[in-house]
Amino acid sequence: MIPTVDYIRILPELVLSIFGILAMMVDPVIPPHDSKKPLGIIAVVGVLAALAATAYQAQYYGDAFFNMVRVDTFSVFFHVVILLIALVVVLSSFDYLEVQRITSGEYYALVLFATVGMMLMTSAVELVLIFIALEISSISTYVLAGFRRRAAESAESSLKYFLLGSFATAFFLYGVAMVFGATGTTNVYRIAQVLSTQHSVVVYLAVALMFVGLGFKVASAPFHVWTPDVYEGAPAPVVGFMSTGPKAAAFAVLLRVLFATGAPGWFWLVWVSAALSMTIGNIGALVQNNVKRLLAYSSIAHAGYLLVAFAAAKTTGISAAIFYAASYAAMNVGAFAIVAHLSGRGERYVTLEDYSGLGRRSPLIAAMLTIFLISLIGIPITGGFFAKFYVFSAALQSNLIGLTIIGVINSAIAAYYYLRVIIYMYMRDERTEAPVARIPAGLGAAMAISLIATIYLGVLPNRVLDNAVRAAQDLLR
């Protein structure tokens, strides 16, 4: 008999699944060529309900379902982050879908299912369950990436993501199998117990394999090659989703796998991957003219900064990583909401040229995008600044001087390409006729949420930071 409290511990996932199914059931009722906005509204309500469920769940910390799921500050923190990402993505999809003439209602259901998978990834403490959750989120995202059916690059994006993604999850699964072989269990905390008493060479290989799988999901070098193409082809709001949600969830899993298990031998893996991601991401971004590709490379670079926090380890490093994931989500999802809005029918307007003179054509959008970009650079009053500061501070506390220097030099390089976007928006004359539609309500709400979050994290990060620290402590317990 499973106690009721166990269901509370997966309540957000349950709520969201129900709303996802609801969206699929309502879909056929809507005439084929009508707006699918009602589904979007269902999705928004679902996400809000799941947020409420998360808040409720926060009073019931503990394990559930035979120690497969654990609700603690760590999982609740990531639940909130992921749900807010989903909220912004759904809100910014309302008008995007209509502009793109995407009429399949499954879109919203898939977003919700993907969200369920990600949330489960952060609360699962059992490697097989983690794998299942990972697959739930991945498969939904593969489909979402191909939603611009008429565009060849979208199909390419979907296929590439699918092929490489399955390959990567296979690596993860191999790793899980080896861990099981070495320790006789797949429960993260049991593994920790076993590893504290016995040593096994296989575990090193297992950790490396799992790192490969998750490294793919977070787009860290050298497992990043898919990122630019996939991001370029996928629908812009979906890219906003992919680059933040699965990333946050995969980082959460990585935190569990590396720290909660007390697994050995990952330090140099993480170190090298961090240094490579930052460098490759930033240098790649320097030459991009397509904003989506630019943000794809930037996303690789940010994965690198996050891994710096991993390398720093201990409570400070983990909480820095958690905080970074949240700030990155806020600014990146906001930036992509704007990119989606500006892209126009068939995503024609996604190059830097199309952004020229935006400051004049649409001062509000330009100002908002500027703030998100400033945050991505890491300049004060934004979350991005504080997150980066926190990460490097943690790194120096762990005496990672080399990595810190690589990191700060990289963030100086990075300033250039973000600045380029700002330059095009404000300092170049308009050369294209790329129209800017008025800001619809949904997008307005989406931008407001991410903007407020970005500034809030930069000016009053205290509460979130406290929670991040507590999450880190919970994780290590």
Next chain:
Amino acid sequence: MNAIDHNIITIVTFLPLLGALLLVFFPRRDRDIRWFALGISLITLLASLHLPWYFDRGQTGFQFEQNVPWISHPVIHYHLGIDGISMWLVVLTTFLTPLCVLISWKSIHDRVKEFFILMLVLETAMIGVFVALDLFLFYFFWEATLIPMALIIGIYGHGRRIYAAVKFFLYTMIASVFMLAAILWLYAHTNSFDFVTIRDAIQNSQVAGFDTAAKWLFLGFFVAFAVKVPLWPLHTWLPDAHVEAPTAGSVLLAGVLLKMGTYGLLRFNVGLFPDEARSNAPWIIVLALISIISGALVAMVQPNAKKLIAYTSVSHLGFVVLGIFSFTQIGVDGAVYQMLNHGVSTGALFMLLGMIYDRRHTYDISEYGGLATPMPVYATFFAFIMLSSVGLPMLNGFVGEFLILSGAFQARQVFGIVAATGVIWSACYLLWLYQRMFYGQITHPVNKTLADMDARERVSLWPLAVAALVMGVAPNLWLHSIDPSVAYALTQFNNGLRAAAPAASHITHALMQVIGR
């Protein structure tokens, strides 16, 4: 301490930001926006006058302090405070901003709202740099000045504005990440971002690993500040930024942003790392001397008047660095005073050039000549300000340069002698500039009918001219409060030296040599 004293710095710092936020919601009526920006900046000026008015000269250390925990983990405090050094820089900032609003009244006619928002945000960030006593907070404000300034140059500037804006941005950004690394190292080893705490910890040798790291930390801070000052050979962004920036941008850039560099050198490089400052002083002074001379020589051959003035900044700021690294009471006094002078004189020169640019849309000296005839008032103002910049006795520039040179002579005669030639050069290039622009025949017929300064332009220049005069005849009004703070800083500096010196006799010997006693 009453509530106003307690909060005054916060008020002064964030009033402009509040104004900027209100401006965001303003309708796009340019006239109202200008008046509003002027009003806000004037209120800020008035509020900032509270500081010198109630400043306690007898008290060393920081005043009007406000220290509340901001972020608990890592430990970051919202710690503001001023001493006699930073106080006047704050007032300089609030004094120049309303004048910048006035000078941009007509020359900025496109995207007016954004311009004044940027300017007010910039003002908050600039004041913040001078009042922050927490290293995190300092870096926070330091970086926050970047974007508004880059945008002001890039959007409202002239021909090669984008190039100039990017260059400005990247130079500063790249240099300041080294400072960030140094700040983070200090935090990792002292568990504090607080300036006073860190300084005391270093003085009492409580920082593990400091002896080996100090050299790098010093350099980390130094690079960030040297780019900002700018010190030769890191000065190449400055001429571009100045030439392309709109007038108000140049005024704030020269008047305030460069002082952030020299202020940082004095507060952090000298304040936190006395030993390193001492041992690195010789080559830094050499760089300062090169700045003084090369800045002056390059200025002399510029065909572009604005570029000429830009290079004079390199030269004048070289004096400030020289004064700081003389480590003498009189030299540092002079350096601080010269920071203020330079803000007033060079700010005024840029404003004057902006006025003529509004009329003729060129900075080429060869386009002018004989301007004294059609524009007598303008010519008079120009002469007055130019003389203050040259360092004519009774005007402000003289006091600063005199003090710095005395300090340099005390430190080492040869420094003083070389630097003193800089005074001669500055007379050369400025007087020559004046001669070419204002005397002789009018070579271009358009110049015959140029209108003289109107009321707004006069209003924007009078305060600067008066300041130049008062600062020249009554420097004690300022030095009164600067002097004790400098004395205190130097005492700390010398304490730090003794405490950290491993081989006292050797260091003392070296000291004697450097000081020349």
